[in-house]
Amino acid sequence: MTPVRTALVIGGGIAGPVTALALRKAGIDATVYEAHPAEQDGGAALTVAPNGLNALELIGAADAVRAAGRPVPGMVMGDGKGNRFAEFGGLPGLPASHVLARADLNRVLHDHAAANGVRTEYGKRLTGAEETAGGVTARFDDGTTATADVLVGADGIRSTVRGLIDPAAPDPEYTGLIGLGGFASGSGVTPDPDLMYFAFGARAFLGYWGMPDGRVAWFSNIPEPDAAAAYASRTTPPAEWLERLRALHADDDPGAALLRHSGAEDLFVLGGIDIMPPVPRWHRGRMVLVGDSAHAPSPSSGQGASLAIESALELARCLRDLPGPSAAFTAYENLRRPRVEAIAAAAARTNKEKSAGGPAGPVDPERMFGFVQRFRVDWDERVTA
Ligand SMILES: Cc1cc2nc3c(=O)[nH]c(=O)nc-3n(C[C@H](O)[C@H](O)[C@H](O)COP(=O)(O)OP(=O)(O)OC[C@H]3O[C@@H](n4cnc5c(N)ncnc54)[C@H](O)[C@@H]3O)c2cc1C
Missing domain, CATH: 3.30.9.30 (D-Amino Acid Oxidase; Chain A, domain 2)
Incomplete structure (x- = not known):
């Protein structure tokens, strides 16, 4: 198969602009197609963890994200009476997590993408896609189409692309x-x-x-x-x-x-x-999922955005190093699935604790967060099939 040169990225939330930037870094020209007519305002705050910031470093966006937010290195877990189960000032050797408004994170990522030559087309809701031997054509609800070598579904937890890859895919x-x-x-x-x-x-x-x-x-x-x-x-x-x-x-x-x-x-x-429960198929032919469309852990993990950012970088690394989409998408899924599913399972346990009044035993921050926050995308290492 010929190497991938162009990509359609469906969804301009968090995974979308990061994927397009990472693909450009890998030598692939990517355009983002976002359903909303303009950048979104409002929304709650979210935390970008050290592992997410580290991945953003690789596309040169970490400083802008830090500047739009505020460092909150540590955390306290307790009951409703002021008693503390655990308190720690962040994991040793790691930079602080940053908290910022979701709208600010979206704006910073879009600005950074635009400044680096990524085009975003707003008001383009994907409705379908057809594959040919040499490419994939996306259809949008305004009657237009776009064609490229691959299509990346960065279209969130209610993903349309997930259903195009596998009509039997589970719902959220x-x-x-x-x-x-x-x-x-x-x-x-x-x-x-x-x-x-x-x-x-x-x-x-x-x-x-x-x-x-x-x-x-x-x-x-x-x-x-x-x-x-x-x-x-x-x-x-x-x-x-x-x-x-x-x-x-x-x-x-x-x-x-x-x-x-x-x-x-x-x-x-x-x-x-x-x-999202585990998604059985992350890719088919020239289409692949990234971010919440493939793996949306509970917000209790504080990791959905950071994992989406990591996956975007890993997908680009696989497309850079492997010949054609099939080998690249398989390697990408193998790299990512165990990690994201382990984090989702841990967050599901936290959800139970939220209903039950707190953790059953002592909290060990390193055991709880170490494998999550210490992860690094190794951009310079070559991916093998
Ligand atoms: C209450 C709450 C709190 C959270 N807190 C945190 C936190 O503190 N830290 C953290 O890391 N994560 C947090 N998350 C998770 C985080 O928000 C998600 O993991 C993250 O937004 C995933 O990014 P994404 O780009 O994959 O999806 P999204 O951000 O959902 O973006 C998807 C984009 O695709 C677009 N789209 C959808 N369908 C189509 C279509 N058919 N055609 C074109 N475009 C389409 C949408 O308009 C949207 O812009 C939280 C989530 C919730 C619900």
């Missing part, structure tokens, strides 16, 4: 948790700026951290066994949610104070949280 699964977030002002709670706090309350889980402007950002995970009720939660008025959250965290310290000083106008309801 509901975790049993609803996600909500907000900001507290004047609560008297002053978190250490170097720490992120994870409080396993008796009835719900609360994560929080201090913002440079003095507010405290928080997110809550509420157990809800009924998936339909969880998905419908987005239509519940924020003021009603705030009352419910105040009741759920009424006995929690400092959850009760944070909720008392939060306003409904700042509340965001993310709704039922989904994950």
Whole structure:
């Protein structure tokens, strides 16, 4: 098979621009096709972990991401009464995780991609794709098409490309948790700026951290066994949610104070949280998945974006070194599947703990996070089949 020279990257979230940049670094010309008509605003905050930052270093985007966020090297895990199970200032020898708004991460990655010659076409929702002997043609909902050597599905947890690769692919699964977030002002709670706090309350889980402007950002995970009720939660008025959250965290310290000083106008309801169960087929012919379309761990891992970034780099490395898509995609899946599935399994255990009021035993940070955060994409090493 002839080497891959061009790529269509479907989806301009996090994996999309990073994949296009990594492919360019591997000598492959890539264009991103994003369904939304423009860059997305708003959304919650997310953490980019040391392993994600290290992969971003390889495409020259790490400094810009760090500049848009704030370092939060350590974490505290405790119960809802102020008791601590574990506290650590980050794993020895690793740089700090950075927390930033999702919209800022998207903007920084898109700006960096554009500055490096990556073209993004907005308002292009993929609806289908056909393969020929020499390429693959994508069809978009505006009636246009585009053709290249390969097509990369960076189109998120509700991926269209996944269904094109395997019509029998599983759907996302509901975790049993609803996600909500907000900001507290004047609560008297002053978190250490170097720490992120994870409080396993008796009835719900609360994560929080201090913002440079003095507010405290928080997110809550509420157990809800009924998936339909969880998905419908987005239509519940924020003021009603705030009352419910105040009741759920009424006995929690400092959850009760944070909720008392939060306003409904700042509340965001993310709704039922989904994950991807293991995806049996990551590629077929000239099409392949990257990011949440292939592996979406629970947000409890704090790793979805970092793993998407790692996978983008590994996919590009395989396409650089192996002759043709089939060998490259097989090597890519072999490299990535064990790691992402181990991290997803660990996050699923954390989800159970969120419903059960905390971890069953002592927390060993190195055992819990070492294999996750110490991983490095070895760009210079040649991939063999
Ligand atoms: C509540 C919550 C908190 C999280 N917190 C963290 C965290 O702290 N740290 C972390 O690392 N991860 C976190 N994650 C996970 C992280 O958000 C995802 O892993 C990450 O966004 C995956 O990137 P992606 O590019 O694969 O998918 P997405 O970011 O979902 O991007 C997919 C893109 O594809 C586009 N698209 C979809 N369908 C089509 C189509 N047919 N045609 C064209 N375009 C299409 C979409 O519009 C979107 O722009 C969190 C997730 C949630 C839900």
